[in-house]
Amino acid sequence: SQQGEEDPQALSIQEGENATMNCSYKTSINNLQWYRQNSGRGLVHLILIRSNEREKHSGRLRVTLDTSKKSSSLLITASRAADTASYFCATVSGGSQGNLIFGKGTKLSVKP
Amino acid sequence: DAGITQSPRHKVTETGTPVTLRCHQTENHRYMYWYRQDPGHGLRLIHYSYGVKDTDKGEVSDGYSVSRSKTEDFLLTLESATSSQTSVYFCAIGGSSGREFADTQYFGPGTRLTVL
Numbered sequence: 273s274q275q276g277e278e279d280p281q282a283l284s285i286q287e288g289e290n291a292t293m294n295c296s297y298k299t300s301i302n303n304l305q306w307y308r309q310n311s312g313r314g315l316v317h318l319i320l321i322r323s324n325e326r327e328k329h330s331g332r333l334r335v336t337l338d339t340s341k342k343s344s345s346l347l348i349t350a351s352r353a354a355d356t357a358s359y360f361c362a363t364v365s366g367g368s369q370g371n372l373i374f375g376k377g378t379k380l381s382v383k384p
Numbered sequence: 385d386a387g388i389t390q391s392p393r394h395k396v397t398e399t400g401t402p403v404t405l406r407c408h409q410t411e412n413h414r415y416m417y418w419y420r421q422d423p424g425h426g427l428r429l430i431h432y433s434y435g436v437k438d439t440d441k442g443e444v445s446d447g448y449s450v451s452r453s454k455t456e457d458f459l460l461t462l463e464s465a466t467s468s469q470t471s472v473y474f475c476a477i478g479g480s481s482g483r484e485f486a487d488t489q490y491f492g493p494g495t496r497l498t499v500l
Contacts, residue, residue, distance in 0.1 A: 303487065314388075314474055314491035315427070360426060364487075370415070370479065371442065372489060376426040 278361055278378040286383050291348040293378040295361030302364045304337055305372065306346050309358045353384045387411045388492040390475050396498045403462040405495050407475030415479040416458040417489065418450060420471040427474065433458055465499045472496050
């Protein structure tokens with residue numbers, strides 16, 4: 273069962289522009305995480321935001337969480353060609369032993 | 385890749401044969417996970433382990449079994465491989481010793497399995 277759903281499915285931008293990806297989920301969560309996957313590689317953890325937090329920053333990444341709307345957004349500022357990858361949101365629900373439920377991902381392409 | 389290796393990295397096998405994939409970690413993390421990744425489905429949890437000899441089923445566990453006899457190794461076995469099990473398999477680890485559950489997961493490089 274899919275918990276998170278990313279939007280858009282694919283995004284193409286120019287280097288230097290900002291990229292925004294959205295994630296919606298269905299049930300209450302303990303935390304929400306974003307991961308990046310470069311082509312042919314494993315996933316890499318980017319950032320975690322807990323259910324009692326509204327916004328979090330890490331370098332060029334900004335994540336927001338709106339638990340009333342069951343949604344999150346990931347903003348990458350001043351994108352670079354190296355940011356080209358697929359981005360996944362994943363949620364952890366209470367009582368789930370911390371198991372992640374992933375969305376289907378947003379494929380970001382940053383053109384130089 | 386946070387001290388996680390998967391073997392083999394690529395495998396082609398025939399329908400009906402047993403297949404075992406190995407995940408090895410050097411991080412002493414309590415939790416280990418097996419996922420499969422398919423186009424249009426994202427990552428789906430197959431099985432996970434929360435300690436030596438402690439395992440549980442995930443969302444898509446049918447046709448798969450796991451074993452964890454040591455902290456560092458988590459094996460995924462396809463008892464009788466089918467074409468629907470053609471996929472990319474990822475192992476992940478999380479949760480340093482003592483934590484209630486894993487917050488962040490660290491992923492291996494993946495195993496591409498093709499069942500003919």
